[in-house]
Amino acid sequence: MKNMITTIATILLVGSVTSIASAEGVPDWVKNNAGWWADGTISESEFVQGIQFLIKDGIIVIPPTTVSAEKSEGVPDWVKNNAGWWADGTISDSEFVNGIQHLIKTGIISVPSYQTEASKAPMNVSSDDSKLTALEAELEKCAEIVKAYPRLNCEKTAKHQIESYKIKRDGQSFQAGPITYYWTGLGTEGNYFEITETGQAILSLRILAENMGSSENMSMMCTGPAVCNYDVWNGEKAFKYSGMDFTNGQIVLQPGESAIFNMLFGPNIGYGGTQFIYDSSRDYFFRISEPYGSVNIPLNIE
Secondary structure (H helix, E strand, C coil): CHHHHHHHHHHHCCCEECCCCCCCCCCHHHHHHHHHHHCCCCCHHHHHHHHHHHHHCCCEECCCCCCCCCCCCCCCHHHHHHHHHHHCCCCCHHHHHHHHHHHHHCCCCCCCHHHHHHHHCCCCCCCCCHHHHHHHHHHHHHHHCCCHHHHHHHHHHHHHHHHHHHHHHHCEEEEECCEEEEECCCCCCCCEEEECCCCCEEEEEEEEEEECCCCCCEEEEEEECCEECEEEECCCCEECCCEECCECCEEEECCCCEEEEEEEECCCCCCCCCCCCCCCCCCCEEEEEECCEEEEEECCCC
């Protein structure tokens, strides 16, 4: 139990929620997981996978949090109740976060090393990167918009353009039919591999997909662990995801449009899923098998 609680630190070190964290900004499947955790349908570690993506996407901000001298053993019932109330909309995002902050302050959860190292990873940004400078200038212009929702939409679009540009600049491209996938490698933002204290291998991937080869809308499909065109392959076995952020099982890319998606491989969450197992004698690939094309991205896990 203690190890499982420690695992929560990986995801739930939360101090505040940005204005983007609303009913519109938080994926429905994350709140579903919160409700399932509250009623005992899934474990704490399974619930954690959903929260992770909110942190990786910047929906939940992670500021420093001081741990008090008073320690606590176990997660209080009221925190789990909060998860259920958050799931059904009874309490707000910020009220749910207050419960998580309690776990931080009492030492039940802590900042994991991979989160710290990822934040320190060099971005390889050149001071004379004129394209990046221009994109950042567009983001600054969004602040001039008076109305809240148009301003947030402007900022969301500008931030996506900046992030997409960085991934394309720093990553390697892989072609699958009309869609180009970009990956920046392990050790970069959103991409890490670790083995937890309990021996569970965890692999997180953040990938950009861009439709530059078709004049039609293209759909990337992943409706559940058992029916998903994306998995990890080690030459012998396919590993299904533990968490992902496809909306309603697909991501639709219009011509010229791009999207960033995250996938986590670790515990078996059921629904045809598998537990991710690492074997140092094997090579691992992120496998894309869409009707429009397929490609294997070497992960170079060490």
